[in-house]
Amino acid sequence: MRAVVVGGGIGGLASAVALTRSGWQVEVLERAAEFGEVGAGLAVQPNALRALDALGLGDAVRERASTEAPAGIRAPSGRWLSRTDPGELRRRYGQWAMVHRADLLEILHAAIPADALRPGVDVHEVRRDGTVLHSGGTSTGDLVVGADGIRSITRRSVWGEAPAPRYAGYSTWRAISNVPVRESVETWGRGERFGYSPLPDGRTYFYAVVNAPEGEEGGADELRRRFAHWHDPIPALVNAVEGTALLRHDTYELPNLSSYVAGKAALVGDAAHAMTPNLGQGACQALEDAVVLAAADGLAEYDRLRRPRTQMVVRRSHRLGVIAHWAAPALVGVRNTVLRMLPRSSFSRSMAPVLDWAP
Ligand SMILES: Cc1cc2nc3c(=O)[nH]c(=O)nc-3n(C[C@H](O)[C@H](O)[C@H](O)COP(=O)(O)OP(=O)(O)OC[C@H]3O[C@@H](n4cnc5c(N)ncnc54)[C@H](O)[C@@H]3O)c2cc1C
Structure with missing residues (x-):
């Protein structure tokens, strides 16, 4: 059986690994001249590590990862709004x-x-x-996997009536910095958010998300103007950004599709369910998709197993983004008070539907 995979990002390559291991002959078509990605860090959460374990690649990823669980949410002053218990999170969900x-x-x-x-x-x-x-001619498969991202040509060709991605109202900078940090933290301001995590080589992945009109530009100066007065180590991170590759992307999400499969085609990853990055689950869900697609008893089963779950994650991620990006002082005051009153265990409990997945 032959599978043609359109797109060689995380979803496409993971699908190719999973299908190859199930005995499919696979061809991956990628528009870029090389496979790979510049850029930033990625949180592979416990559900996705289990998907990678199912592909036999979990340990290879752990070896090249820092394995800190998230430490919590702070205010720009540095005050903790919500603290997690990383040890409890790891015991409950894994690494x-x-x-x-x-x-x-x-x-x-x-x-x-x-x-x-x-x-x-x-x-x-x-x-x-x-x-x-395609540009190299024609390929034919018993299965075509559309893993070609948010602007998917597979989706536009086969699901012609599907709605276009919509702008979520905020834009994200990402970078890798040489300034070290010890824990994974998010800081919520008013319509602005900053997050950082240690990478295994001593560097730091950080991101900053700001409410902004679609298409607004702004580089290192704008990043510093907004964040250089926030708590440590944020000033050091944004002040050292010169010379590093600073990425900026507007944030889009895909309205729900009524099916991820049509004829011999199946969509995985962002092509099927591009979501806001607030839960750090887009690639994690693509990894789950890949494992389930290769194991499913037919495409209808893949759709039945994946669509409700991924669309639940899209909704949760959207809701979290709405609250995290409130800008009105009264709303932010209420949000922060509620966050401070919640018991430590509430973050852990609330993540169960997302993180408690196993192949
Ligand atoms: C700011 C930000 C932070 C994020 N952080 C996290 C995180 O911490 N954890 C997490 O799990 N997720 C995160 N995500 C989400 C994650 O990046 C995506 O969900 C994931 O990369 C999607 O992978 P994909 O393979 O489906 O799509 P893509 O990565 O978009 O890959 C699609 C591939 O298809 C190729 N392609 C497209 N069109 C064609 C064509 N016509 N012909 C041939 N090839 C084509 C592209 O070149 C590309 O290589 C984040 C996203 C953003 C924006």
């Missing part, structure tokens, strides 16, 4: 793995036969009968 994206892609890439990978191939159209038209 977290903060990795460089490029490392995760490299591990997935190495687990796929080299002749299955076709970089520099731009897909133009996908048909329900398993035909894929």
Whole structure:
């Protein structure tokens, strides 16, 4: 049986690994000239580590990760709004793995036969009968996996009526810094949020999310203007940003699709359920998709197992973003008071539907 995978990001490469291990002959078509990704860090949460374990790659990822669980949420002054108990989180759910994206892609890439990978191939159209038209000609599969991200050509070809991604109202900077930090923290201000996590090589992955009109620009100066007066180590992180690759992207999410499968095509990852990054679950869900797709007894079962779960995660992530990005002082005051009153265990309990997944 032949599978054509459109897109070689985390979802596409993980699908290729899972299908290869289930005996499929796989071809991965990736438009970029090389597989890989520049950029930033990625939280691989316990549910996704279990998916990677099912692919036999969990330990390779742990070896290249820092495994701190999130420590909690602070206010810009540094005051804790919500503290988690990282030990309790680990006992309850398992390990977290903060990795460089490029490392995760490299591990997935190495687990796929080299002749299955076709970089520099731009897909133009996908048909329900398993035909894929691309810059290198035509490929045909018993299965076509649309892993081509939020603007998926697979989705636009086969699900022509599907709604377009919508702007979530905030924009995100990401960077890797040489300034070290000890724990994974998020800090919530008014319509602004900052997060940082240690990477295993002593560097730090950080991100900053701000309410902004779609398409607004702004680089290191704007980042410093907004965050250089927040609690330590945020000033050091934003002041040292010069010379590092600072990424900025607007945040989009995909309205719910009524099916992830049509004919011989199935969607995985952002092509199926692009979500806001607030829960750090987009790639985690793509990894789950890959494992379930290869194990499912037919595409209808894949859709039945994956659509309700991923759409639940999209909704939760959206709701968290709304609250985290409140800007009105009265709302922020109420939010912060409630956060401070919640018991330590409430974050852990609230994450159960997302993190308690096993293949
Ligand atoms: C700021 C931010 C922070 C995030 N943090 C986290 C996190 O901590 N943890 C987490 O789990 N998730 C996180 N995410 C989400 C995560 O990045 C995505 O969900 C994940 O990368 C999606 O992977 P994918 O393979 O589905 O899509 P993509 O990564 O978009 O890959 C799609 C691939 O398809 C290729 N492609 C597209 N069109 C074509 C075509 N026509 N022909 C051939 N190839 C094509 C592209 O070049 C690309 O390589 C974050 C997202 C953002 C924006």
